[in-house]
Amino acid sequence: MQRHRTRRGGALSWLAALAAALMATMVLAACSGSGSSAAPSGDTHAVKHVLGTTEVPGKPKRVVALEYSFVQALDQLGVTPVGIADDNASDRIQQLLGKKISYTSVGTRLEPNLELVSSLKPDLIIADSTRHAKIYKQLSAIAPTIVLNSWEGSYQEIKDGVVTIADALGDRAAGEAVVRKHEETMAALAAQIPKGEKRTFMLTVSTPDSMTLHTSTSFTGSVFQTLGLTPAVQSDKPQESGAGLERVAAVNPDVLLVAIDGSGTAYDQWKDTATWKGISAVKNNQVYVVDRNQFSRFRGLGTAEVIAKTVLKNVYHVDA
Amino acid sequence: MTPPMKPPATPPMTPPAAQAPTPPTAGPRPARILLACTAALTLLVLIALVSIARGAVSLSLSDVVDGLTGGSNAFIVQEYRLPRVLVAILAGGALAIAGVFLQAAMRNPLASPDVVGLSKGGGVGATVAVMLASPASQVWAVPLGVLAGTTLTAAALLVISRRIGASTVTLVLVGAALAALAGAAIEYLLVREPQSADQALVWLAGSVYGSDRSDVTALLVWLAVCLPLVVVATRAADLAGFGDDSIVSLGGHPVRVRATLIIAAVLLTAGAVTSVGGIGFLGLLAPHLARFAVGSRARHLVPMSAVTGALILCLADFVGRVVALPNEIPAGIVAVVVGGPYLLFLLIRETRKHA
Amino acid sequence: MSTPDTAAPPRSAPARSAHAADLGPILVLTALLAAGVVASVCVGASGLPFARAVHGLFVWDGSADHALVLDVRLPRAVLTVLVGANLAVAGLIAQTLTRNPLASPQTFGINAGASVAIVLVAVALPSLGGAGLVVPAFAGAAAVGAIMWFLSVSGAVTTVGLALAGVTLQLVLTALVQALLIMSNTTQDMVFWLAGSVTGADWSKVAVILPFTLVCCAVVLLAGRHLGLLQLDVMTGGSLGQNTRRVAGLASALVVLLAGSAVAVSGPVGFVGLIVPHIVRRLPGGGDLRRLAVLCMVGGPVLLVCADLAGRVVAFPQELPVGIVTALIGAPSFVFLAVRQRHR
Structure with a gap:
């Protein structure tokens, strides 16, 4: 490109300084690299x-x-x-x-x-x-x-x-x-659910503007299956986000748990519409508002029991 | 325009396009340049030291020394803070130099890796790589994806700008359109995989969080490999400020000159984006700040921009780390929130001067 | 639609044919829009067949089909039309006002300003929702509008300088939105809104935006002649007459109201305000501002309705936010327009 000229010396010395700085960091990194990390000892x-x-x-x-x-x-x-x-x-x-x-x-x-x-x-x-x-x-x-x-x-x-x-x-x-x-x-909780339950169950998380559907592979979905219940959406993806009212109506679950934290979510917007009222769960009075922390965020053994008890208490009126 | 001290053979005029919106100032005196660089370097060292000593856990100087030699604070000093500081310095410097080169190559003061879409293009490449590659091969796939993304974006930009001509406005516009296109592609992937949306958002905003030694080494090796090209490109940068005809009359090859600059910018951006994500704005801000201090000549501007960029990112990471303890705010967000208003201020000041 | 006297003075052709050329694009766009709205009402997650959708639309029998069309599909189509019109007209006025082809609510950071204010309020007072978000949206849009206004009239900020300021503002504000979302752990919940989406459309949102659309569009049509002065008058420092200054103030207020109300109901949908004015300028007929405004009022909705349709179809039964589709369509077509413009 450009031939080396003496007046370029300024530029070169700067770049040499840059290179030196790079080298220095390299050495520093190497030094810190030699420090010992926590070595497990004993049994x-x-x-x-x-x-x-x-x-x-x-x-x-x-x-x-x-x-x-x-x-x-x-x-x-x-x-x-x-x-x-x-x-x-x-x-x-x-x-x-x-x-x-x-x-x-x-x-x-x-x-x-x-x-x-x-x-x-x-x-x-x-x-x-x-x-x-x-x-x-x-x-x-x-x-x-x-x-x-x-x-x-x-x-x-x-x-x-x-x-x-x-x-x-x-x-x-x-x-x-x-x-x-x-x-x-x-198992004891599942035993209290009547045999031959054909209705479909779904948990949705209500966010501003839309809902997130929890499918058969989600935590709640697999808890439903353990209890012998059928999740409303079968999918290999645990969640389906951005679902509008129309999508929820098309899924048409028979029992719907709506997880909410705070107000002002899609649920508040939708609950008075005729389409919402046409959903099977709404028609049969099987919509339950639940806590989002408990049903969507915690995901533990205790949570599974809480989910099972909530379903039993609300859907089957059994106090477990 | 007064030439600095000794008039060199090539006209020392500051490249006409690269100086806006800075007014055509007389080249600062060497003493001032030296002073500015020393001050910036000192500040950088100071901030680096403070970043290593302060944070959620405060360390005294002896604690730091103790930590460096494997004492009780070895993790905090060696594994956590030092790699972060080093990555911030390296990536900040690389993005700033990439900004200088792009501004020179396109003769456009608005050009920078983020504004013309290189960073976002790299982000798309990384996202695609994460989706397609197996977890084991991601170590290689992600940098390759970033490199492919930035290269493709640069190629698209060049092809389009060749057809349009070198109008600065349209070029920035095209760059912004490409950035928006890449942004839409990333958003599409985010919507399809909302589970990892917040992680992706942090990455896109740019964060030094989680940098470890291997990140430092990788970036260091990459930049060391790029160094000869940076030297060559620095020489080309002044030349690129002239029109194609002038470049020919000065004995240069216009296409080769610009290609060198753009390739260097792409490589530097790819390295930085791989390690810290899409830090916005740094590549635009650092060269403008450096130009205020040392003028527009590449041999002063490139090192000064590198130090300025390193300084900004290092400071941004430190602020993001301590401002909302125990939470972390991504450095990219801090950099934009602090740096953006400053650039606006500069713009308004320039406006006043002209009025 | 367009009154005869707004037509540009006929050139060599007889008045009658000039008039036809004027109306032609408007009629074509209106037909497209009608088709788009019908398609929009017929397409959705539950795959209602055309005949049943039409039945649901026109036969008020209280059936599930009717409820679906009335609760979901129709408000969504109407909202999309209104947002499209708002953004396109806002873009046209911004471009005329600043005499800058890069101007739009998005590139000048006005959308982002409204977004920051909305996210801030959504994080701090989550129960507000709906119409309550309009006020912060205007505040944010107006603040950014004021900054850009100051920059564009206060002196010698060039087109490039103004674009730089816009890009800067947009970056800063977007970063603020990201910071707020990350800090409040609400990213997942807001991803859709952030991209710009009409998924949550309902009549209450239509009611929020409709007054602004009607009033602002009426003002644009009534004051079109005055706004047109902005096209002629060079917008530099001292040369602003008292009258022009007032007109420019009105135009700025229009941009803020149109863009702010659109962002309040649908999030920051990009590119409509940027490309629609460019497209309608290329349609046959004169460049009179009122006529362009009418074309934008129809053309913006056409683009947005089609984008929303595409977003509902490509990832069925999931939906893509309309803002992603407009960016995917808008970015390349803008590059194309820029290239063509240069070649002329």
Whole structure:
């Protein structure tokens, strides 16, 4: 291109300085790279999870949970987490567990604050496969980390997750016991549902302007199936978002649970229209407004029982 | 226009297109340039140090040193803050230089990787790569997707601008249209996969969150490979400010000159977008700020822009990290919210001067 | 529609044929719009056949078909028409006012201004909803409109400078929207609205936007001659006469009202305001502002109704927000227009 000329020296020296700066950062990065990361010591056991196998030492006591469903599982296993990514909503944790616990908020589930996680000196971190896969390496540098599918998890995956968490806590049997007890509860609840139930069930989350339909592969959908009920939308995608009134009317569920937090959502707009009143569930008085945290956000074993009890109480008038 | 100190053989005029909306100022004196660069560098080092020491957990100087050598704060210093600061510096610098090159190549003060759609094009490439590639191969697929996206956008821009002619207004318009098109494609994917919408939104806004050592190394290697091209492009940048005829009369090859600049800009943008997402506005703002301090000559403007860009992104990340504890606000959002009004202010001030 | 005296002075052709050329595009667009609205009423998630949709539309028998057409399809079609008209006319006036081919509610950041205000209110007072959102939408649109107005009349900001200011504002405001959504964990809920969507259309939204559409369009048609002065008068600093200044103020208010009310009911739908004025200018007939405005009032709805139809069909039974479709159609066709404009 241009021949080298002496008066270009200015430019060259600048670029040399830039190059030197690049080099310096490279050295700095290399230096920091040589630092030792937390090496597990003593007797450890291998825990298999979504992103591989992690060596977890002994019986971890200081646990950080980055999703709500993990908090519920830990509670059932008798462990109180030291840190929770709670989206700065401690009232949700209280609602989830039915009691106040003392913990440190580590920020949002979307981008948990890793400095805070690290300052809690945890010995186990439980992360979600959708939201935290990108920071798995960094989490692992803080403490042994297991990754489970909570965000998009089906009922079965949530149940398996409880056993995995128990395994990580060093007591797999406790997890299996919790799941067994839960399955007995669910079976007892399912037994109270009349045989030959043909009606279709659906949970929708009402947002401004539209609704999100939870399908057969969603958490609620698979809980319905466990109870012997039929989800109204069969799909391999857990959710169908942006559904208008017409779509809900076309699905025409026989029993409809509408999850809401706050007012001003599509449900308020739609409920007085003739089309809404033409939906089978509305005609037969089978629409139930439920809490969005409980039905859509928490996704734990306890949540499954709450869903089953709500259905029994409202649809079949059985107080379980 | 007064030439600086020693009149070189090539006319030292600032490229006519690259100076708007900055008025044609006399080239600043070397002492002033040196002062500006030193001040910016010092500020950058200071902010980097503060970013490493402060955050949700405050560390003293001895804590930081302790952390660097593997003490109790090793994670916070080595794994969390240092990689973030380094990635912010590298990506900010790269985007700023890409902005300078695009402005020179297109002779257009509005050109920058985000305004002409390169960043968004890269975003589409990344999104498609995430959807098509298996999780294991995403390490390779995403950078390739970003590179393909930015390259295709640049190619489209060039083909169209060749047919239209070099009118600045239309070119920016076409760039904005391409950016909107890419934006619509991304939004389409978001609507189809609303479960991951908030993650995608953070990525699109641009965030340094979750940068680790391997990100630093990857970006560093990429930029080191690009460095010779940056040197060549820096020399071409001044030349590109002239019309094609003048370039020929000065012994240059117009197409080759502009191609060098654009290829360099595409490569730098692809590297930055891969590691920090679609940070908007930085590639536009940093060169304009740098031009105020050191004038329009590429050999001053390129390094000064790089430092300015690094400074802005580093500062934006720090502010986003501490302003709403324990929440994180993506650096890209902070950069736009803080930088945008400043550019508007500059525009209005220039307007006043002219009036 | 267009009154005879608004026709541009006939050139060489006899008055009668000039008149026909004037009316032709309007009639064609109106026919297209009618067809589009009918199709819009007939297409939807529940696949109502044409005959039943028509039956539902005209026979008020209280059947499910009738309810569906009346509750969902008809308000949606009407809302789409109104939003399309608002945005196209706002774009036309913005382009005339600033004498800038890049001007539109979207490129000048006015849509984004309204969006920020709406998201802010939606996050802070989620129960407000519906008509309550109009006020913040106007406030946001007016604030941005004021900034752009200040920049465009205060001095020597060039076309490019103004475009830069617009791009800057749009980026800043969009970032603010993203920050608000991320901070409040409502991204998932707002993705559709953010892209610009008429999925949630109902009669209450029609009632929100209708008065603004009617009043503003009437004002444009009545004051068309004065607004047309803006086309002739060079909009630079001192040369603004008292009268022109008043007209420019009126025009700015129109843009803010039209765009603000559209964003309040459908979110920031892009590109309609940018490309429709360019398209209608290329239709045969004179360039009189009133005539262009009428063409925009019909052409904007044609584009938006077709885009909404496409959005409902491509990903059936899911829907695509109409704003995505307009961007996918609008961006390339604008590039095409720019290329052609250059070649002339």
